[in-house]
Amino acid sequence: MQTAADRLAKDRIDEDLADVKASLGGDPAAFRRIVERYQGHVCRILWRFTRDLEVHAELVQEAFVQAYLSLNGFRAEAGLEHWLATVATRVGYRHWRQTARHKALAEIQACRQQWPPGPVEELGAAEAAELVHRLLARLSPRDRLVLTLRYLEGLSVQETSRRTGWTATMVKVQTLRARRRLEALLRSMEKETP
Amino acid sequence: MTGIDQRLMQLLELARADGPPDVDLTEAIMTRIARTQVQVALWERQWMWMAGLSAAVAAIVAIAAIPYWQATPDPLAEVMEAVSWVIQ
Numbered sequence A: 001m002q003t004a005a006d007r008l009a010k011d012r013i014d015e016d017l018a019d020v021k022a023s024l025g026g027d028p029a030a031f032r033r034i035v036e037r038y039q040g041h042v043c044r045i046l047w048r049f050t051r052d053l054e055v056h057a058e059l060v061q062e063a064f065v066q067a068y069l070s071l072n073g074f075r076a077e078a079g080l081e082h083w084l085a086t087v088a089t090r091v092g093y094r095h096w097r098q099t100a101r102h103k104a105l106a107e108i109q110a111c112r113q114q115w116p117p118g119p120v121e122e123l124g125a126a127e128a129a130e131l132v133h134r135l136l137a138r139l140s141p142r143d144r145l146v147l148t149l150r151y152l153e154g155l156s157v158q159e160t161s162r163r164t165g166w167t168a169t170m171v172k173v174q175t176l177r178a179r180r181r182l183e184a185l186l187r188s189m190e191k192e193t194p
Numbered sequence B: 001m002t003g004i005d006q007r008l009m010q011l012l013e014l015a016r017a018d019g020p021p022d023v024d025l026t027e028a029i030m031t032r033i034a035r036t037q038v039q040v041a042l043w044e045r046q047w048m049w050m051a052g053l054s055a056a057v058a059a060i061v062a063i064a065a066i067p068y069w070q071a072t073p074d075p076l077a078e079v080m081e082a083v084s085w086v087i088q
Helices: A004-024 A028-046 A053-069 A080-114 A125-136 A141-152 A157-164 A168-192 B003-016 B026-071 B077-087
Strands: none
Touching: A004 A028, A004 A080, A028 A053, A028 A080, A028 B026, A053 A080, A053 B026, A080 A141, A080 A157, A125 A141, A125 A168, A125 B003, A141 A157, A141 A168, A141 B003, A157 A168, A168 B003
16 A cells, blocks of 8 residues: 655656656656755765865865766666765765875874864764864775765665775675774774873 | 774764755756756867868878779789799
């Protein structure tokens, strides 16, 4: 039996497909509807990749431009929400790879001043996110991506695999290694702190 | 779970609740898409002009070369003659 939630999801899929088709036919209003529907979702994903408002806005725009230009490659079975999430993740990852070298030093300095954070319970979500962002910035973009998707986005191994295009085994191995590296990093930082 | 591990997991859990500021980027996105479309169209037009120009140059060269080609004896003719002589 079809529930109300199922019907709603089916309506959304039909709506998405109609708008994708119209966008491919050159209707800008259709793509605007897609932007309005999924902007929040894409914004949330890319907020994990940068905490700079200007850069964030730039990345969100870039993700939608990329999505628009590669709309031909969208396959209905994947679902538009998931497809846009993959595009956004790719844009965020590329941003990390491009800025990794320039930002690393600044992040290391900022990070040293904040770790250890004292009682974690006393931190707010934004403070914790800021600290995590700086900590993860010290890792390679690859380690950072897998930890962000698994622990900040809360994706399962399968979902992370779909989002990144890596195999499930690779996701598991990468997660384990990245966690070990992060823990080693924190341990060394605690030792350095007087 | 070690102390660091536990603290890290708590921190990640807390950080997960953090969301982006509420901003509407629809206009900026649509403007950027329109600009990109113009750039792509310009780029495509440039390539079409270049392709057209190359085809025109190639056609002119081919037409100019026809009389020379017809006047030149076939370079393989001597080889073919020798081969047919051997076969005979």
